[in-house]
Amino acid sequence: MEARERVQQSLRIRKKEGRIENSKNLEILKKGAKGLEISGLIILILIFGFPFLWMISTSLKSFSEIMIFPPKWIPDKLMFENYIRAWNSGPFLRYFFNSVLISISILILQFATMIPTAYAFARYEFKLKKLLFAITLLALMIPEQITFLPVYLQMSSWNLLRTYAPLILPFAASGFGVFLLRQTFMQVPDEIIEAARLDNASEWKIMWKIMMPMARPVLITFALFSFISQWNSYFWPLVMTNTQSLRTLPIGVAMLKDAEALTRWDTVMAGNMILIAPMLVIYFFAQKQIIKAFVYSGIK
C-alpha cells in the first residue's frame, strides 16, 4: 500500500515538473515570437526611415562632406545655408503659394462635390443609380496618363491654359472620395437616422449633425490622402503649365537638380525638405484620426 502511494507521489511530482518545464518552454517561445516581431519592425523602420534620414542628413551637409567615403551621418557643421540657397534659387515663394492654393482649392471642391454625392448614393434610391455609381468607380480606375492629352486639348480650346483651371478643375470631383464616403455612410445603422427623423430633424440636419460627425475620421483621412497626392503631384502640373508663375513646388525642387552641370545634392535635399515639411506637420497632428479611420466602428 505504502509502496504504491510512494510511486504515485513520485509520478505526481514528475508530472508537475513536466508541466513547469512545458510552461517554461512556452514562455521562451512567446519571448522568441515577440523578439522576432520587434526585429521585423526594426527592419521595416530602417527600410522606410533610412532614405528619409539620409535626406535630412544630406540637406545639412557641406558639399564636400556629401561625397566622402565612408559617409558621415552627422555633419561637422550644420549647413542651414543649404535651405536658404534652395529657397533663393528660384521663385520658391511663388511655387509654395501655388502648391498651397492648388491643393487646398482641390480639397474644398472635392468635399463640396463628394459629400452630397456619397450621401445620395448611400441613402437614396433613384433611377440609374447603379450605372452612375459604376461610372464614378470608373473615374477611379483611369490613370491621368490617359486623360491628360484630351484634358490639355480641351483646356487649350477654352483658352484656360495660362490659368490655374487645368491644375484644379480636373480634380474637383474624386471617385475615390465618393466611394470611401459612401461606404461610411452606408455603415450608419438605419435606426440612427430614423431616430433623428423622429427627433424632427430635417434631411440637411441629419447629414450635417449625424452623418458627418460619424464620418469625421474618414473625411480627415481622405483630406490627407488628397492633399498629399496633390502636393506631390509632378507629372500633371509639369504638362499643364508653361509659365513659372503657375508652377508648383515639386517642379521647382526638380529643377534644382538640373540647374547646374554638377548636381548640388545638399541643395536638392534641402529643397526636398522644404517640400515635405508641411506633410510632416499635418501627419503629426492627424495620426490618431488616420488610425481611427481604419478601425472605426459605430457602437452597437
Place this chain on the structure above:
Amino acid sequence: MANIYLQDITKKYENITVIKNLNLEIKDSSFTVLVGPSGCGKSTTLRMIAGLEKVNNGEIFIDGEEITHVNPGKRGVAMVFQNYALYPTMTVKENIEFGLKNNKISKEERESVIQEICDIVGLTEYLDRKPSNLSGGQRQRVALARAMVKRPKVFLMDEPLSNLDAKLRNQMRTELIQLHKKLGTTFVYVTHDQVEAMSMGDAIVVMDKGVIQHMANPVDLYNDPANIFTAQFIGAPPMNIIPGKKFFEESTYLGFRPEKVKLDSTSADNCLAMKGKILTREILGSETIYSIRTEVGDIKVKTIDSVFPEDIEIQLHIDYKHIYLFDVAGNRQRNLEKVKL
C-alpha cells in the same frame, strides 16, 4: 395622451402584402403590446404609427387627428429602438437635447426638462459621457430619456429590452410598468416574447401573418382565446390541441391547458378522461412538466402535485369547464361549448 386608430391599413413590400386591411384601436393611456412570431407584422405596424413606413392604403389617426402622411417628427410620437439608436458622436446630454433643439425649445426650458427627466431615469451623473462609454442598461435609459423629454402623446417601443441580459431585463420591465403609471401616456410596445407581453400589457394584440388574431386584456387572452393560434401562443407550455371528432361530433379540434389536467385522480363527473403513459418529466422545482403519450397523441401536463416516475401508465382528467372547442379553421366554437360542456 392620445388614442390611436388604424383604419383599413394595407402595407406591401414590392408585391408582397404583409398587412391587409388592418383595423386597430389603441386606447388612450393604455399599455398596448403587439405580440407575435417574427414576420407577423407587429414591427411594421409600429413603424407605420411612427411614420417610418409608408402606408399603401388606409388611414392612421392619433388623438383624433389624421396623420397618415405626416412626417415622423411632427406626429407627437417618440420611439425607443431595440439597439437604442443613440447618436454615437454626441454626449448623453446632446442625445437627449437633439429633439428639443429641433423643436425650437428655449434653452432654459431644455435645461429644466433634461434635469427633471434625468433625475427620473438616473442619468444625471452621465450627462457628459458618450454612448460608447455606457453599459447596455444605461444606453437603454438614455434612449428612454430621449423619448421622454419630448413629452410625446404616444411612446412607441420596438423590443426595447431584448438586447439586455435576463436580470436587467426583468428590472427594466418593472421600471417601464412604473414609468407608464407615472406618465399616464399611451404606450405601444412590440415584442415576440409572450411572457413580456402578458406581464406588461393591459391590452395585448396577438398578431400572425399580418392579421390580428385576438385583442384582449391578459386575463381574457389566457382564459378565453379566440382561436388555436392565440391559445397556443399565450402560455407555456402551449395549450394541448387534440383531434376533437372523437369526443364531440361538430368540433375538429379540442384544447385544454397543460396546467388544467389532473393526474391519477379518481374519476369524477363532467370530466374528460383518458389514459396515458409518462414519456418524460421536467422537474422545475415548484412545478413539474410531463410529456404523456395518449391514444389521441402526445400532450403536455403541468402540475404542482406530487411527482410521478417516468414510464408508468396514468389516468388523466380534464374538467369540462377547462375544455375549448375549435372548428376546422381553428376558431373557437363558444356557442357549442355552452351546449356541450
